[in-house]
Amino acid sequence: MNLVTFSGPPSSGKTAVILKTIEAIQQRGLKVGVVKFDCLYTDDDELYRKAGVPVKKGLSGSLCPDHYFVSNIEEVVQWGKERDLDLLITESAGLCNRCSPYIKDIKAICVIDNLSGINTPKKIGPMLKTADIVVITKGDIVSQAEREVFASRVSTVNPDAMVMNVNGLTGQGAFEFSTLLYDEEDHIETVTGKKLRFSMPSAMCSYCLGETRIGKEHQLGNVRKIELGDE
Amino acid sequence: MISKDKLKNLSINEIIEKYPYTEGFFEDQKLAVDDKDKSLKEIFSELTIEEMEDVVFDLDQFAGSLTSHIRNMQEFLGENDSIVGTLSIVAGKDKDGEWENYEKLDIKSGEIISIVGPTGSGKSRLLADIEWTAQGDTPTERQILINDEVPDKKWRFTGGKKLVAQLSQNMNFVMDLSVMEFLNLHAESRLIDNQEDVVERIFKEANQLAGEQFGRETQITSLSGGQSRALMIADTAILSSSPIILIDEIENAGINREKALELLVGEEKIVLMATHDPILALMGDKRIIINNGGIKDIIETTGEEKELMKELKVLDKVMTDLRDDLRYGNNLSRISDELAEIKTA
Known part of the structure; x- marks a missing residue:
């Protein structure tokens, strides 16, 4: 089984891109399954089910979605193996731009969209910087110049990534992208023992443990202060 | 192509002088640089934990990323x-x-x-x-x-x-x-x-x-x-x-x-x-x-289509003029009796 992890800011078009890509992969006779990670709510699993794709969803609730992802990924891999999948895709929303769900030696895809603003590539941390392939969406509604500038900014932040344009609505580019996802030589039995590409967002402070009161005396542990000097 | 190890020992100023387009790279990578005459190696050895967080890469990865950027840009500039x-x-x-x-x-x-x-x-x-x-x-x-x-x-x-x-x-x-x-x-x-x-x-x-x-x-x-x-x-x-x-x-x-x-x-x-x-x-x-x-x-x-093109342009002009008249508040008037004949034929 191949394992591919998708990540990207909310509403960037991850699900649309994955659905269009799966169409192309299924045509090659391969069995694809998806596990969707989200925070409070998602009904994207319905979309996958409609497309005939085995799917599971996991909601992280009050936990950091990244931590939730990494604590469950091994079980998810075993779920995929039991279903005899050729390709297992995990999809997780990068809710804070500090997300970093990628695993070493496991293909990592970051999906971002042209509408998110020209400085977005700079604002996203490890999720964009350490991805193998960056998929840019919503190219059909912005000007050619803006697409070019956006792609070049992405390349500056992650010069090693392949940068591709995929249209989640029409599917333009999805076939081409799909050829990069599956490799016959790849066989993932387990991810236990593998390592994350970069540490996940972290904090161990009183608020992580349920503190609700505001004020210095209630701030314990890993606390960072904003710089408000005279300028 | 310059090697990773060579880059690590160059100062930011030296790198920018040699590859002017890297200036944007350093900015976009959010590398905290207080003195551009310091080498990459020195800068990385002095980063705080928070600053390391921001830049994501360690020295070796950063130098690797920088060589890829230089390679990309050289390819981009090689228009020929x-x-x-x-x-x-x-x-x-x-x-x-x-x-x-x-x-x-x-x-x-x-x-x-x-x-x-x-x-x-x-x-x-x-x-x-x-x-x-x-x-x-x-x-x-x-x-x-x-x-x-x-x-x-x-x-x-x-x-x-x-x-x-x-x-x-x-x-x-x-x-x-x-x-x-x-x-x-x-x-x-x-x-x-x-x-x-x-x-x-x-x-x-x-x-x-x-x-x-x-x-x-x-x-x-x-x-x-x-x-x-x-x-x-x-x-x-x-x-x-x-x-x-x-x-x-x-x-x-x-x-x-x-x-x-x-x-x-x-x-x-x-x-x-x-x-x-x-x-x-x-x-x-x-x-x-x-x-x-x-x-x-x-x-x-075909030649006939090129001739047709001239006629189409006349029609196009008629429509454009009518649009302009409309926009500037003029009354519209009939074009010709012939046109009406063509249409009904």
């Missing part, structure tokens, strides 16, 4: 290897697996090719084949050649340089910038030498294409449909790095379409134009007929 003289489309199969009705179509730079066919007939697939420089590895099994050779794989994967630029009806500007700020931003990303002249030229050309003039300080998001398209076309013609341009219809209103095509072709671009408008379609040197996923025919614009 990307001149597309001829684009060839070698026949593949339609949706039923039947071979297409031609062998090889050669399109030369400066040529305009119209693409016609009903919705869902395979126009997008044809374009995608070109963009992907297909080598029999797409559903149509078509093959794309550039200058009669199998193209370099770089066309598929690099972020900066794409083979095909696209202009379509529903494209908008989304940045909050003035016309000049926008053009300068695009020019900067292209790393051109004579930025000021080029930007000025685009501004002037765009205004010549637009029916209504706009100023340098106008916000691009507040341009009218015609003005936006005029600016997009002038910008794509002059500043886009892509040698092939795909146009998905150009609406008639607010822009001089003939001049727009002249501008694109004048910049030695190959223009592919999906359209159902007879005036636009006949502006092409040839037209590709697509149906059921395959190219059914390739028709050269």
Whole structure:
């Protein structure tokens, strides 16, 4: 089984891109399954089910979605193996731009969209910087110049990534992208023992443990202060 | 190509001096630099934990990323290897697996090719084949050649340089910038030498294409449909790095379409134009007929069609004049009795 992890800011078009890509992969006779990670709510699993794709969803609730992802990924891999999948895709929303769900030696895809603003590539941390392939969406509604500038900014932040344009609505580019996802030589039995590409967002402070009161005396542990000097 | 280890021992100033475009790289990577005369090695050894967090990479990864950036940029600047003289489309199969009705179509730079066919007939697939420089590895099994050779794989994967630029009806500007700020931003990303002249030229050309003039300080998001398209076309013609341009219809209103095509072709671009408008379609040197996923025919614009074009332009002018009259509050009057006769005949 191949394992591919998708990540990207909310509403960037991850699900649309994955659905269009799966169409192309299924045509090659391969069995694809998806596990969707989200925070409070998602009904994207319905979309996958409609497309005939085995799917599971996991909601992280009050936990950091990244931590939730990494604590469950091994079980998810075993779920995929039991279903005899050729390709297992995990999809997780990068809710804070500090997300970093990628695993070493496991293909990592970051999906971002042209509408998110020209400085977005700079604002996203490890999720964009350490991805193998960056998929840019919503190219059909912005000007050619803006697409070019956006792609070049992405390349500056992650010069090693392949940068591709995929249209989640029409599917333009999805076939081409799909050829990069599956490799016959790849066989993932387990991810236990593998390592994350970069540490996940972290904090161990009183608020992580349920503190609700505001004020210095209630701030314990890993606390960072904003710089408000005279300028 | 400079090695990773060599880069680690150079100061930021030395690196920028040698590779001026890396200045933006250091900024975008959010590397905290207090003294640009320090070497990368020194800077990394002095980073705090928070600053390490921001930059994500360690020294070795950062130096690796920097070498990739330099390689990308050198490739991007090496314009010579990307001149597309001829684009060839070698026949593949339609949706039923039947071979297409031609062998090889050669399109030369400066040529305009119209693409016609009903919705869902395979126009997008044809374009995608070109963009992907297909080598029999797409559903149509078509093959794309550039200058009669199998193209370099770089066309598929690099972020900066794409083979095909696209202009379509529903494209908008989304940045909050003035016309000049926008053009300068695009020019900067292209790393051109004579930025000021080029930007000025685009501004002037765009205004010549637009029916209504706009100023340098106008916000691009507040341009009218015609003005936006005029600016997009002038910008794509002059500043886009892509040698092939795909146009998905150009609406008639607010822009001089003939001049727009002249501008694109004048910049030695190959223009592919999906359209159902007879005036636009006949502006092409040839037209590709697509149906059921395959190219059914390739028709050269005939002499009679060129004559028809003159008549169509008269009709077009009539409509444009009526629109203008309407806009400026004039009463509209009948054109001629003859026209009424033609219509009812």
